[in-house]
Ligand code: SF4
């Protein structure tokens with residue numbers, strides 16, 4: 001299949017703003033993992049400039065380049081010309097999908113959500129023995145990765161909220177489907193309607209998500225305007241936890257990985273650190289942190305479509321954890337904890353958790369000590 005991009009000329013100005021300086025290279029996790037210049041932001045922009053100048057036709061061979069991006073925005077942060085690569089690629093991918101050029105794995109994700117309420121086509125799950133679709137102050141939204149791949153992280157967040165005596169309910173949630181917009185498709189309206197109706201029925205004043213990507217989808221994507229119209233507070237679990245103190249501390253050396261979706265994309269840097277520093281005074285930062293954080297390699301559909309490169313990116317990040325000599329790596333995203341855990345090498349002895357998992361671990365330790373002391 002050989003065609004031109006029909007609609008992306010709207011982005012002409014943004015694409016030609018790239019002057020090919022290459023400053024983005026150092027921030028690009030795919031380039032770091034593969035050393036392939038075509039895969040970093042500069043390489044992608046050169047290809048798009050060629051397409052717009054009719055020097056290159058769009059074809060299936062370009063899927064490898066234009067669909068292999070974690071949407072981490074590391075390049076955007078470094079770019080002196082203000083080129084927003086994920087924003088450009090989102091539009092380009094839409095055009096590519098419209099002319100029938102798309103990675104099979106991404107097409108599969110869209111088709112799965114036509115038939116199933118979650119991205120893994122998994123059957124109905126027990127909801128951790130918690131109340132579901134009930135009246136409560138707070139709705140906790142688990143997200144597909146948490147519910148079907150990182151169940152322990154979800155359960156830990158629920159355990160911590162139970163410890164704090166929070167009045168929450170789960171809902172029979174379906175995939176927020178925000179990721180579809182990143183891979184050239186559209187959010188599914190039926191899924192939006194179901195989530196909004198379920199949240200509304202609880203009468204909750206706040207919606208707390210375990211997944212930073214779900215939070216971004218609820219806060220910013222157009223189809224979720226009806227959810228925002230309910231007027232409830234939309235928070236990530238890391239923001240919610242800052243209101244509380246925990247009667248536990250660790251002497252271990254703890255570090256923190258800023259997830260792209262929570263940090264660069266949602267601007268939430270301080271909330272997780274606030275909680276972590278309360279429980280881990282021996283906190284140490286990674287070399288690349290906050291806006292300069294290095295992506296774990298899981299985003300933009302890359303974990304499913306390019307698993308080997310996705311793991312290589314995660315290993316780049318884990319090298320930094322070794323460098324600082326941390327005992328514990330905490331993060332605040334189910335996809336990050338999943339990819340980083342899968343990528344950890346046998347010799348890497350540090351443990352990887354969400355902050356809630358680590359708090360629960362400390363609380364359980366305290367409970368065990370208390371039990372030992374009981375007469
Ligand atoms: S830093 Fe910006 S202008 Fe320079 S090559 Fe990368 S995307 Fe282009």
Ligand code: SF4
Nearest residue numbers: 028069070072073075
């Ligand atoms: S968004 Fe991330 S993965 Fe994609 S080109 Fe930019 S730095 Fe590389």
